[in-house]
Amino acid sequence: MRRHGYPIVSAAPFAHAARSTASLCFAAAAALAPAFAWSAWIFGPRVMLVAIVSIGSALASEGLANLLVRRFTLGDGSALLSGLIVAAAMPPGVALHVPFLSSAFAMLAVKWTFGGLGGNWMNPALAGIAFAQVNWRGELLGGWTMPRILSGVDGLSASTPLGYLADATGGSRVAMPLEVLKKAGYPVSAFDGKVTSFLNDHVFGPLGAELPGGYVDLALGFRPGAIGEVAGILLLAASVFLIARKVLRWEAPFAAFLVFGLASRLSGGTDGELLSGDALFAVFSGGFIMTAFFALGDPVTTPVSRPALALFGAGTGALAFVFRRWGAQPDGVAFAVLMMNALVPLLDKAFPPAGRAREGRTR
Amino acid sequence: MKRLRNFRTGGLAIAGAPVRLAEEARNAYLPAIATIPLRQHLGPAARCVVKSGDRVEEGQAIGRAEGRDSADVHSPVPGVVRRVSRVRLAGGLECEAVEIALSGAFTRLGKPKRLSPWRSMPRHEIVRTIRERGLVRASDGRPLADALSVFEDEGPCELVVITAVTGEPRNPIEALTLSRRREAVIEGFEMLCRVLSPLSALAVFDAEDLGLAASWDGAKGAEGPPIQAYSVPRRYPQHLPGQLAAALAEAKVTAAATRTFFIQPSLLAEVYEAVAEGKPSLERCVLVAGGAVKTPSVLKVRIGTSIGALFEECGGFRIPPQRVVLNGALDGLACADLDVPVTKTTDMVLALTAEETRTRPERACIRCGACVDACPEGLDPMRLHKLYGSRRLSEMPAAGLSDCTLCGACAYACPSRIPLAQSFSIARARSPEASR
Numbered sequence: 019m020r021r022h023g024y025p026i027v028s029a030a031p032f033a034h035a036a037r038s039t040a041s042l043c044f045a046a047a048a049a050l051a052p053a054f055a056w057s058a059w060i061f062g063p064r065v066m067l068v069a070i071v072s073i074g075s076a077l078a079s080e081g082l083a084n085l086l087v088r089r090f091t092l093g094d095g096s097a098l099l100s101g102l103i104v105a106a107a108m109p110p111g112v113a114l115h116v117p118f119l120s121s122a123f124a125m126l127a128v129k130w131t132f133g134g135l136g137g138n139w140m141n142p143a144l145a146g147i148a149f150a151q152v153n154w155r156g157e158l159l160g161g162w163t164m165p166r167i168l169s170g171v172d173g174l175s176a177s178t179p180l181g182y183l184a185d186a187t188g189g190s191r192v193a194m195p196l197e198v199l200k201k202a203g204y205p206v207s208a209f210d211g212k213v214t215s216f217l218n219d220h221v222f223g224p225l226g227a228e229l230p231g232g233y234v235d236l237a238l239g240f241r242p243g244a245i246g247e248v249a250g251i252l253l254l255a256a257s258v259f260l261i262a263r264k265v266l267r268w269e270a271p272f273a274a275f276l277v278f279g280l281a282s283r284l285s286g287g288t289d290g291e292l293l294s295g296d297a298l299f300a301v302f303s304g305g306f307i308m309t310a311f312f313a314l315g316d317p318v319t320t321p322v323s324r325p326a327l328a329l330f331g332a333g334t335g336a337l338a339f340v341f342r343r344w345g346a347q348p349d350g351v352a353f354a355v356l357m358m359n360a361l362v363p364l365l366d367k368a369f370p371p372a373g374r375a376r377e378g379r380t381r
Numbered sequence: 382m383k384r385l386r387n388f389r390t391g392g393l394a395i396a397g398a399p400v401r402l403a404e405e406a407r408n409a410y411l412p413a414i415a416t417i418p419l420r421q422h423l424g425p426a427a428r429c430v431v432k433s434g435d436r437v438e439e440g441q442a443i444g445r446a447e448g449r450d451s452a453d454v455h456s457p458v459p460g461v462v463r464r465v466s467r468v469r470l471a472g473g474l475e476c477e478a479v480e481i482a483l484s485g486a487f488t489r490l491g492k493p494k495r496l497s498p499w500r501s502m503p504r505h506e507i508v509r510t511i512r513e514r515g516l517v518r519a520s521d522g523r524p525l526a527d528a529l530s531v532f533e534d535e536g537p538c539e540l541v542v543i544t545a546v547t548g549e550p551r552n553p554i555e556a557l558t559l560s561r562r563r564e565a566v567i568e569g570f571e572m573l574c575r576v577l578s579p580l581s582a583l584a585v586f587d588a589e590d591l592g593l594a595a596s597w598d599g600a601k602g603a604e605g606p607p608i609q610a611y612s613v614p615r616r617y618p619q620h621l622p623g624q625l626a627a628a629l630a631e632a633k634v635t636a637a638a639t640r641t642f643f644i645q646p647s648l649l650a651e652v653y654e655a656v657a658e659g660k661p662s663l664e665r666c667v668l669v670a671g672g673a674v675k676t677p678s679v680l681k682v683r684i685g686t687s688i689g690a691l692f693e694e695c696g697g698f699r700i701p702p703q704r705v706v707l708n709g710a711l712d713g714l715a716c717a718d719l720d721v722p723v724t725k726t727t728d729m730v731l732a733l734t735a736e737e738t739r740t741r742p743e744r745a746c747i748r749c750g751a752c753v754d755a756c757p758e759g760l761d762p763m764r765l766h767k768l769y770g771s772r773r774l775s776e777m778p779a780a781g782l783s784d785c786t787l788c789g790a791c792a793y794a795c796p797s798r799i800p801l802a803q804s805f806s807i808a809r810a811r812s813p814e815a816s817r
Binding site for chain 2: 028029030031032033034035036037038039040041042093094133134135136138269317318320322323370371372
């Protein structure tokens with residue numbers, strides 16, 4: 019007690035904001051829970067098995083890395099969130115080694131080789147998803163199943179709207195995707211028919227417009243699709259919640275939606291006609307909503323300042339469009355984000371976080 | 382009365398639980414043994430001029446200023462010097478202290494006041510009196526006489542700003558002083574005007590004190606310019622001179638480089654007491670608050686009283702506090718124990734609960750930018766922290782450390798609980814050119 023000169027007490031501040039890194043991760047994970055529950059109802063209980071394997075693998079890998087570096091980080095919730103996002107991109111009927119190895123790769127190879135949370139330059143979960151897409155294309159294609167509401171049974175395999183279109187049109191896109199799907203006998207739920215006719219009678223009809231069938235199924239997830247990505251409307255609700263709570267920043271997702279939506283609308287179908295594309299279909303099919311909010315909302319692998327974030331989002335939207343239209347994968351949005359991740363230091367340098375740093379002001 | 386907006390960049394809006402307090406400061410019990418540190422100011426400790434066994438009177442000098450930014454120290458109570466020992470102050474530094482056991486008669490307390498005719502005093506005489514009475518500016522610990530003469534040396538004063546705006550949590554003692562001791566504050570202001578001859582004067586209030594602000598708008602003494610009142614929304618750290626100047630410049634009330642002297646109302650009242658009544662710096666109004674305190678109150682306390690005695694007088698602890706802090710939750714100093722004495726710069730004693738401190742394990746930076754958004758000086762704490770972590774301290778001043786006020790807003794906002802402000806203060810201490 020009587021040692022002279024050295025402070026033995028800690029320094030200010032002694033109060034802190036309510037949010038912590040762990041609370042941010044857990045809030046994001048909790049916001050994803052309804053989409054998973056909904057998916058389990060649509061596709062059957064196997065969805066939960068895939069999620070548990072993916073999360074378990076992520077947590078175990080994080081724990082293993084913790085043992086190796088002797089630093090305990092399981093409590094920060096980031097491994098849980100990554101495991102959830104990897105699971106969200108998996109088909110309901112996928113072989114279990116796919117989510118297991120993808121999550122392990124995300125944690126060990128992408129995150130911990132760079133020093134764990136905060137050190138990684140690439141989004142671990144998306145890297146895990148990309149890892150699965152390039153390694154197990156066959157397993158993923160074989161894992162898509164038809165929702166129970168459409169087929170009446172669990173686990174009837176099917177192809178996703180995007181995959182189906184890619185096969186049907188030889189890789190290019192069509193102006194009226196839902197029309198093509200309908201003609202090919204792609205099923206539409208009775209619920210979709212009811213809601214669409216109600217909307218046409220009471221909302222769109224009086225306005226002189228008409229909503230074609232199929233969009234309601236698309237937004238609600240009554241179609242083959244990835245576990246966490248089918249229910250676009252639930253993901254949008256989760257994102258509104260997270261943005262309102264300031265867990266996510268809105269700039270990057272907003273820019274990504276704008277560019278991706280506009281590009282999809284402007285470039286039409288095979289006939290090259292302008293302004294004939296289906297932006298709504300483009301956004302709701304595939305993993306775009308999921309990626310736009312949960313990968314572009316990851317602060318570690320995105321820039322800091324607002325203009326840089328907006329550019330990052332715009333770049334992701336543009337690349338996602340290019341990859342989807344001309345790419346080898348039906349849905350290349352994960353690769354779009356990973357490519358933009360590499361540009362983050364450049365964007366941070368071009369648009370420094372603080373205003374005063376930009377002016378280079380010294381007093 | 383005019384309303385200002387806040388300083389432009391950063392800052393924190395903290396919605397703390399409102400504290401209901403009595404309308405007036407309550408006199409605290411006198412300490413049986415007062416422990417008076419000889420360093421209660423920015424500069425070196427005062428030289429002890431008493432020894433164990435000496436009898437001292439209330440207000441007698443027991444320490445003499447040694448060097449720049451040092452101030453005389455007086456005995457707050459009559460009594461006998463028990464011993465000259467060492468005491469650990471808030472923030473952890475030790476210094477020499479005089480322990481006085483209370484006994485004998487008070488020469489001031491409860492006696493009729495003799496007023497000196499200060500209006501005939503020349504300005505240097507007023508400064509000398511302020512110096513002899515050991516007055517210290519609580520906001521930065523600089524002896525008031527030194528602050529005044531430094532200001533004099535650098536050129537004439539254009540503006541005096543009386544600040545009733547406080548840090549976090551809200552401290553009502555300045556507003557109480559303005560409403561309860563109006564005459565003393567105005568006369569203290571006149572004395573200050575005699576010394577500085579400012580061109581104009583204004584008072585800045587929290588937007589929660591609109592009534593008080595209106596009552597002070599246009600207030601005027603026999604000397605000095607009239608006081609214009611302004612109110613400003615609560616936003617941390619609006620109480621700092623830099624942020625007040627920014628808010629005033631933003632509203633085009635003053636030019637950016639106006640030579641301004643900032644002073645708190647309680648210090649103006651002390652100036653009045655020192656010059657007119659000859660009273661040295663002996664007591665402080667202290668807010669005793671925090672979630673762990675049973676009945677938060679404002680107490681009038683003799684210097685040298687232990688903070689433990691203050692908590693006792695407020696009914697003790699409701700629950701064990703997680704941390705005991707002096708002078709603000711965000712830019713204050715931690716106390717190692719409850720023996721820390723009240724000094725001339727103490728205006729708040731907080732016993733914070735775990736819900737208030739919200740301590741969490743430190744985690745890696747997730748680049749969320751919360752610190753950048755919080756910085757009221759528009760700096761990039763992330764970059765500064767990176768430089769600190771890679772031991773490039775010499776690059777920190779140019780990267781913004783010279784403008785850092787150590788307000789702690791960045792570390793408050795950090796979700797990973799990185800001790801940013803602590804790193805910056807260590808870096809500041811190691812590279813002297815970084816301090817302003």
